[in-house]
Amino acid sequence: SQQGEEDPQALSIQEGENATMNCSYKTSINNLQWYRQNSGRGLVHLILIRSNEREKHSGRLRVTLDTSKKSSSLLITASRAADTASYFCATGIQGAQKLVFGQGTRLTINP
């Protein structure tokens, strides 16, 4: 079963609006990472947030982590058509040698 569950499964917004995606997980983690995937190609790393961090920024991206609720959110501000992609959260599980991915959020930015 998937460790990470993204919500919503699909999101469609107008260019310039903000997009928020959420991720929930079940077990203790070392870190939580967000990746982007364009059209079934390879994944591109966006942000890694460690379990002792609460918020991180990178350009137009803002990630929050609430370990008490076992949840994270990814905010993309001032969206662009090029942000159209699938976004995945991945959790680094404590005591395990792997990342566990969720099923992703498909984001569509309409011009």
Next chain:
Amino acid sequence: ETGVTQSPTHLIKTRGQQVTLRCSSQSGHNTVSWYQQALGQGPQFIFQYYREEENGRGNFPPRFSGLQFPNYSSELNVNALELDDSALYLCASSLGDRASFETQYFGPGTRLLVL
């Protein structure tokens, strides 16, 4: 560009055949992980190699096996192919010995179709 390459980009096989997929990691990255991604799903962890030894495995049967070489190349071998093996196969490299701690650098993937 992540510096991670995979070959071939696409492959068609028939049920029961064997397949070898290849990956070239970033220089200096000692860990390579392989993932299977079915259509519309997130990547599923197959296994991880660190300095040529397997040091982590997901819920995949033994007919999925791998090799890692000293020149930062690696292989994923799948025997006795089944229809459900049709998927995008991704490799990812990272610096240290535990993928769960670090950023993964993904290749573009190999799309395998089993008929």
